[in-house]
Amino acid sequence: MDPAFIVIQSLSGLASASSLFIIASGLTIVFGVTRIVNFAHGSLYMLGAYLAVTIVPMLLEVDRSLPMFLLGVLLSALIVGVIGAAMEIILLRRIYHVPELFQLLATFGVVLIVQDLVIKLWGAVEIPGPRAPSLRHGVFIFDQRFPAYELFLIGVGLVVLGLLWLLMQKTRFGVLIRAATQDRDMVAALGVNQAWLFTGTLFLGAFLAGLGGALQIPRVAVNTQMDISIITEVFVVTVIGGMGSVPGAFVAALIIGQLQAFGILIFPKITLVLVFLLMAVVLVIKPWGLFGKPDAAAGRAVLPEGLLSLRRFGTVDNVVAGVAIIVMLALPVFGDNYMVKVGIEVLVLALAAFSLHFLIGVGGIVSFGHAAYFGIGAYAAGLLVTRLGFAMEPALILAPVIAGAFAALFGFFIVRLSGIYLAMLTLAFAQIVYAVCFQWVGLTGGDNGVVGVWPSSWAASRQVYFYLALAFTLSAIIALRHAIYAPFGYALRAARDSATRADAIGIDVRRIRWFAFTLSGAAAGLAGGLYSFSKGSIDPTMISIPMSVDLLVMVLLGGIQTVIGPLVGAAAFHSIKDFFMPLTDFWRMFLGASIIVMVLVFPRGIAGAASLLTERFRPAPKPVGTPA
Amino acid sequence: MVMNTTRRSVVGGLGAAGLLMPFSAGAQTPAAGAPIRIGEINSYSRMAAFALPYRNAIQMAQDDINAKGGALGRPLEFVFRDDGSTPGDAVRVAEELVTRENVSFIAGTFLSNVGLAVSDFANQRKIMFMATEPLTDALTMAQGNRYTYRLRPSTFMQTKMLVDAVKARGIKRWGIVAPNYEYGQSAAANFKRLMAEATPGFEVVAEQFPALGRIDAGATVGALAQARPDGIFNVTFGADLTQFVREGNTRGLFERRTVVSLLTGEPEYLIPLGEETPEGWIITGYPWEQITDPAHVAFVTGYRAKFNDTPRLGSFLGYVFAYMCRDLIAKAGSVDTEALLKTFAAR
Numbered sequence: 010m011d012p013a014f015i016v017i018q019s020l021s022g023l024a025s026a027s028s029l030f031i032i033a034s035g036l037t038i039v040f041g042v043t044r045i046v047n048f049a050h051g052s053l054y055m056l057g058a059y060l061a062v063t064i065v066p067m068l069l070e071v072d073r074s075l076p077m078f079l080l081g082v083l084l085s086a087l088i089v090g091v092i093g094a095a096m097e098i099i100l101l102r103r104i105y106h107v108p109e110l111f112q113l114l115a116t117f118g119v120v121l122i123v124q125d126l127v128i129k130l131w132g133a134v135e136i137p138g139p140r141a142p143s144l145r146h147g148v149f150i151f152d153q154r155f156p157a158y159e160l161f162l163i164g165v166g167l168v169v170l171g172l173l174w175l176l177m178q179k180t181r182f183g184v185l186i187r188a189a190t191q192d193r194d195m196v197a198a199l200g201v202n203q204a205w206l207f208t209g210t211l212f213l214g215a216f217l218a219g220l221g222g223a224l225q226i227p228r229v230a231v232n233t234q235m236d237i238s239i240i241t242e243v244f245v246v247t248v249i250g251g252m253g254s255v256p257g258a259f260v261a262a263l264i265i266g267q268l269q270a271f272g273i274l275i276f277p278k279i280t281l282v283l284v285f286l287l288m289a290v291v292l293v294i295k296p297w298g299l300f301g302k303p304d305a306a307a308g309r310a311v312l313p314e315g316l317l318s319l320r321r322f323g324t325v326d327n328v329v330a331g332v333a334i335i336v337m338l339a340l341p342v343f344g345d346n347y348m349v350k351v352g353i354e355v356l357v358l359a360l361a362a363f364s365l366h367f368l369i370g371v372g373g374i375v376s377f378g379h380a381a382y383f384g385i386g387a388y389a390a391g392l393l394v395t396r397l398g399f400a401m402e403p404a405l406i407l408a409p410v411i412a413g414a415f416a417a418l419f420g421f422f423i424v425r426l427s428g429i430y431l432a433m434l435t436l437a438f439a440q441i442v443y444a445v446c447f448q449w450v451g452l453t454g455g456d457n458g459v460v461g462v463w464p465s466s467w468a469a470s471r472q473v474y475f476y477l478a479l480a481f482t483l484s485a486i487i488a489l490r491h492a493i494y495a496p497f498g499y500a501l502r503a504a505r506d507s508a509t510r511a512d513a514i515g516i517d518v519r520r521i522r523w524f525a526f527t528l529s530g531a532a533a534g535l536a537g538g539l540y541s542f543s544k545g546s547i548d549p550t551m552i553s554i555p556m557s558v559d560l561l562v563m564v565l566l567g568g569i570q571t572v573i574g575p576l577v578g579a580a581a582f583h584s585i586k587d588f589f590m591p592l593t594d595f596w597r598m599f600l601g602a603s604i605i606v607m608v609l610v611f612p613r614g615i616a617g618a619a620s621l622l623t624e625r626f627r628p629a630p631k632p633v634g635t636p637a
Numbered sequence: 638m639v640m641n642t643t644r645r646s647v648v649g650g651l652g653a654a655g656l657l658m659p660f661s662a663g664a665q666t667p668a669a670g671a672p673i674r675i676g677e678i679n680s681y682s683r684m685a686a687f688a689l690p691y692r693n694a695i696q697m698a699q700d701d702i703n704a705k706g707g708a709l710g711r712p713l714e715f716v717f718r719d720d721g722s723t724p725g726d727a728v729r730v731a732e733e734l735v736t737r738e739n740v741s742f743i744a745g746t747f748l749s750n751v752g753l754a755v756s757d758f759a760n761q762r763k764i765m766f767m768a769t770e771p772l773t774d775a776l777t778m779a780q781g782n783r784y785t786y787r788l789r790p791s792t793f794m795q796t797k798m799l800v801d802a803v804k805a806r807g808i809k810r811w812g813i814v815a816p817n818y819e820y821g822q823s824a825a826a827n828f829k830r831l832m833a834e835a836t837p838g839f840e841v842v843a844e845q846f847p848a849l850g851r852i853d854a855g856a857t858v859g860a861l862a863q864a865r866p867d868g869i870f871n872v873t874f875g876a877d878l879t880q881f882v883r884e885g886n887t888r889g890l891f892e893r894r895t896v897v898s899l900l901t902g903e904p905e906y907l908i909p910l911g912e913e914t915p916e917g918w919i920i921t922g923y924p925w926e927q928i929t930d931p932a933h934v935a936f937v938t939g940y941r942a943k944f945n946d947t948p949r950l951g952s953f954l955g956y957v958f959a960y961m962c963r964d965l966i967a968k969a970g971s972v973d974t975e976a977l978l979k980t981f982a983a984r
Contacts (some may be wrong), residue, residue, distance in 0.1 A: 137910065154887065347732050347733050347735075450819050456818045457775055546753065
């Protein structure tokens, strides 16, 4: 390869790395102090860009000069910083003590709201930003033109790194940030005003996100999909670098930047996968990233979350369950086609949500990529039928087997980790599966997916298929429920509550978690298989992040402390979505707001609230079996 | 900008619009009676840049049509639904439209995967589906069915137009940049096949397939420039295109090279390029200022007056689609699926 070309290409890589680093450093600092993985960081980045395309042209009207441009960029970043601080005061402050899963979901709610707000305020059309005055030209390097602005960006990245180092080492605020990153509780015990520290940190993090966004305006047309496209990449950078580590983010950004610049020459088609593969490899070898340290609080006893105590069904529960089953049996007789269709979807989603709950509530394994196994099941069924000419029946049997096999493969690496790194690795595997299905057009049909996945003729009518789905989902749910009540379920909960103690009494923690992961993946795969036959097609949206989030919301909405919660959650969530979507273009905003309200008001979900009520009205609580 | 926009796409669309005029001359009394309902499924929230001008134009046409007597003396009513940009949601709302809203046929969709899923649904339920926007060839070729008709020229057709426009130049060394999913991959494959037939010695010296919405423009432009092609075939659009063009302009990628580019002339993608708009590209699109057909001028004037905005390709498509629905029903004399299909097949 031409040496001049190598220099130019690596400079391009450095420029991308520099932008990535500015944004990722904000995310990693916020995580270090608050322990919240802020999904809304991408939204702050997008807001920075939108503010800059509004403010900078106004300033350039006054004087078309580089200082004016930079002033506009800084102003936008400052406004975003204030928005971040407001977000801390209004929302995050209330959720520091809820489980990680709820925090992730609440920030995802913010993402949905900001997306619709941006469309409302700036419109859906992309907005081209102005170029930076005096940096429009190309600089000649070895006879090739290289944009001056990219060189400038490389410089800005280094300056930000230097300033952050000064801030962290030389100021009291920086010392406090580092202290809180190491041990938040100790900082609180020493009498530091936590409220200000956290608000200040969010301001700094949001400022950096906004700065990263504002600096992009001469390169990209500002658009409403910027947030999601940057956030996964920034996650990868922070996770590879080690969450909470600024130098780590810098090194990881450099690696990713160069990997993309040269990766596209060798593997032009799989750059998306490369990045997530790198993340998976790093997490498998170094579970806390390159520069991360094990969480100081990791060894401490924390209140377990999820299913705390098991209660056998009483008379009331049996009656409720019986009525529910009768209603379901009667639905195809009395409902119209549409209602039956929605009924099938609710059944399928209930099974998927139940399998996820099995992981989260019982096993304490917060999977952020559960859609992967749902999708693998769907693809397995769909491809077997359309490509290999299988009938529906064997395809439906093989779907959970194949999904279970993939869950076993990925789970082998996943269950070695814990907490947020585990969640990030599940996300990485889900994104790899997604990218393969999206980009491998020859096998999977790419984003077009595959159509013609219809049931065998005897099950072609919606009514018959409903009963088929009911039989499958009900037996799978009963089997999973049985596993929860069996010694296996107790061992799994023991492993969740204290891995060391469980280990001490002879439970093979890793193996039991691995087995749970596989079982759950297989159940999700069955749900996916049933889903594909009910829709007639498969496509990558079944594996995408929104699908994983939907499943999490169902679990959360139903309540993670009850066994049947996810079933209620799936039914409620699907009905709400079905109700809102035809009413308004802004249904995502409603969805986001509902998620946040749920996290704040009903952290125990619908089923949790219902069991609270029944307990209140129960005459004399039995001593055995009351929740701890 | 030299708008070498291939005429065929424009003419094809206008033919459809012009066709309607004879019908509208007669009936001038407002329509009455139970409305004929048409289910319209689109990505109104996720793809608002396309879908909102599209819906605006449909509503504008609906009002005009109904004021002039509707179809078969009954008013038309378009029932709009969001497809959530996923096939799963789209098929569910399609079911809802058919079962609950009692629509005569369904139409719409933006993304190709959504269009294909709805088309397969239509085939199952034996109801007509007019795919207005999706570009994938599969919709009417590999996975076509007798219930599905398309409005827009497909990826293959548009690629062919570009090849026809450029093959006389005899350019042999080509670089290709296309988003890495079905649309991009099939456009690139079609281009390679058609050019190889048209130009002896045709070779592709560089191929770049950035992920949709995530182009690393600097690295991509660098990789293309390194291979020193004489022509570049671009398939990227939207945000990717803007980044690609800016980076390419600064680094001089497009200088002394022939660039052919898919979809770039659609106002949706052309407007965001602003002052960076490159000159001399050969593109497909919708040059609304340059089309002087009276029916089209009337549409543009009406649209601008009503919405205080210039028409997008989506607006044009929505307008043509609404009138097409009216004429189809008027010609078929009924809203029965078989009668509608027969009318379409007869043309």
